[in-house]
Amino acid sequence: MAERVVLTIGTKKGVFVADAAKPRRTFGLRGPFGPGVPVYSTLIDTRGTPRLFASSCSPFFGMKVLRSTDMGKTFKETKSAPAFPKDDGRAVANIWALEPGGGRKELWCGVEPASLFKSRDGGDSWEMVPGISNHEHARKWQPGNGGLCMHTIIRDGKRVHLGISTGGHYLSEDGGETFEASNQGVGAGFAPDPYPEFGQCVHKIARHDDAPGRLYMQNHGGWAEWTGPGGPRPDIGVLRSDDSGRSWRSISRGLPSDFGFPILVHPHDVDTVYVMPLEPATRSCPGGAPAVWRSENGGESWSRLARGLPKKESYFTVLRDAMDIDQLTSPALYFGTTTGQLWIGREGGEKWDCLFDSLPPIHNVKVAVV
Amino acid sequence: MRDALQQLERTQSSLYRNICDETGTVRRHLNVFINSDNMRDLDGVDTTLTAGDEVTIVPAVSGG
Numbered sequence: 001m002a003e004r005v006v007l008t009i010g011t012k013k014g015v016f017v018a019d020a021a022k023p024r025r026t027f028g029l030r031g032p033f034g035p036g037v038p039v040y041s042t043l044i045d046t047r048g049t050p051r052l053f054a055s056s057c058s059p060f061f062g063m064k065v066l067r068s069t070d071m072g073k074t075f076k077e078t079k080s081a082p083a084f085p086k087d088d089g090r091a092v093a094n095i096w097a098l099e100p101g102g103g104r105k106e107l108w109c110g111v112e113p114a115s116l117f118k119s120r121d122g123g124d125s126w127e128m129v130p131g132i133s134n135h136e137h138a139r140k141w142q143p144g145n146g147g148l149c150m151h152t153i154i155r156d157g158k159r160v161h162l163g164i165s166t167g168g169h170y171l172s173e174d175g176g177e178t179f180e181a182s183n184q185g186v187g188a189g190f191a192p193d194p195y196p197e198f199g200q201c202v203h204k205i206a207r208h209d210d211a212p213g214r215l216y217m218q219n220h221g222g223w224a225e226w227t228g229p230g231g232p233r234p235d236i237g238v239l240r241s242d243d244s245g246r247s248w249r250s251i252s253r254g255l256p257s258d259f260g261f262p263i264l265v266h267p268h269d270v271d272t273v274y275v276m277p278l279e280p281a282t283r284s285c286p287g288g289a290p291a292v293w294r295s296e297n298g299g300e301s302w303s304r305l306a307r308g309l310p311k312k313e314s315y316f317t318v319l320r321d322a323m324d325i326d327q328l329t330s331p332a333l334y335f336g337t338t339t340g341q342l343w344i345g346r347e348g349g350e351k352w353d354c355l356f357d358s359l360p361p362i363h364n365v366k367v368a369v370v
Numbered sequence: 371m372r373d374a375l376q377q378l379e380r381t382q383s384s385l386y387r388n389i390c391d392e393t394g395t396v397r398r399h400l401n402v403f404i405n406s407d408n409m410r411d412l413d414g415v416d417t418t419l420t421a422g423d424e425v426t427i428v429p430a431v432s433g434g
C-alpha cells in the first residue's frame with residue numbers, strides 16, 4: 001500500500017484524522033471520534049502494524065484512551081485508562097502525553113496531576129511509575145493554567161526526559177526508575193528566585209535522534225520589567241542544552257517574544273528548530289500577525305516564516321502540542337489553532353496554506369508518514 | 371449507597387469508572403438520586419438505602 005501522510009488532530013470536541021497522498025495536495029478528514037470530549041494527546045504509533053491513540057478526557061465521565069487499528073476509520077476504548085492506586089488519594093484529571101515505550105506494545109503516558117504511567121500491553125492496562133509520580137517534589141509542584149500536567153516524555157535508551165508544568169525538567173539515567181530535577185539555567189519568571197531547583201513552567205522540550213545530547217526547550221517566557229526580589233529575568237523562554245539536559249542556555253535573542261508553547265526540530269537537520277512566539281500578555285500572535293520562527297544554526301539567529309499566513313487581525317494561540325513536522329525529504333510543518341484552523345507550512349514552513357478552517361479549538365496535532 | 375457503588379465496581383467496572391473516580395468520589399457532574407432526592411442533599415454515599423428504594427444515576431452534561 002502506498003504511504004500516506006496521516007494527521008491526528010486532538011480538539012476540544014474529539015479527535016479528527018486527516019490523511020493525504022505524499023504530495024500533500026489535498027487532505028481528507030474523518031471524525032470527530034470520541035465526539036464532544038476534549039482530546040489533549042494523540043499518538044501515531046508506527047511500530048509494527050500502525051495504531052492511532054487519543055486521550056479522551058471527559059469532565060463528566062473521566063479518562064479514556066481511544067485506540068484505532070484501522071488508521072483512524074474507527075476508534076475503540078482500551079480496556080482501561082491510567083488511574084492512581086486507590087489509596088493514593090489523587091485522581092487523574094487529564095491525559096497530556098502518549099508516547100511509545102520499549103518493544104512494540106509499551107506505552108508511556110503523562111497525566112494531570114503530573115505523574116507518569118506505563119502500559120505493557122498497548123494501552124489495556126496501566127501502572128503508575130513511582131520514581132516520578134511519588135517524587136519528593138511532586139506535592140510541591142503547582143498547576144499552570146492548563147493544570148499540573150506532565151506533557152513531555154522523551155526516551156533515549158536509559159535516559160528519560162520529562163517536562164512538567166509547573167515542575168520543570170526531570171531527568172532519569174536509569175530508564176525511569178529514579179528522576180532528578182535538572183534545571184540549571186532554566187529560569188522562572190514568576191518566583192522570587194529566578195533560577196530555582198525545580199518549579200519552572202516548562203512548556204515543551206524537543207530533541208533529534210542524531211544529536212541525543214542536545215535538547216531544545218520552550219519555557220515560560222521571561223519578565224524583563226520585574227523589579228522585585230531576584231530582579232528582571234529576560235530571555236529565559238527559549239533554551240538549549242548540549243549536555244543531555246544537565247544545563248541550559250538561552251537562545252531567545254532575535255525572537256519577537258520568548259513566550260510560546262511548541263518547539264520542534266527539523267527531521268533531517270539537528271540545527272534547524274522552530275518556535276511560534278506569542279505575546280506574553282495575551283498568549284496570541286504578536287501584532288495579530290502569526291508567524292513561525294526558524295533557526296537554522298541551533299538558535300544563534302532566527303528568521304520569520306509567514307508567507308501565506310494572515311497578515312493582521314489574527315489573535316489565536318497555538319498550544320504546546322499543536323505543532324508538528326512530517327518526515328518527508330522536504331518536510332511540512334502543521335499547526336492547529338485555538339480558533340480551529342489547521343495550517344500546513346510546505347517546504348519546511350516557507351509557504352503556508354489553511355487545510356481546515358473551522359474545526360473545534362485544537363489542542364494537539366501529530367503527523368506521521370505511514 | 372457506598373455498598374451499592376462498591377457492588378457496581380465489582381460487577382460492572384466499566385460503568386463504575388464513568389460514575390466514580392479512582393478515589394471513590396462520585397464525579398462532579400453525575401447526579402445520584404435516591405427516589406426523588408439527590409444523594410448530595412441526603413448523607414451522600416453514607417445514605418442508607420432501604421428495601422424498595424430506587425437509585426437513578428443521571429449525568430448532567432453541560433458546556434458549549
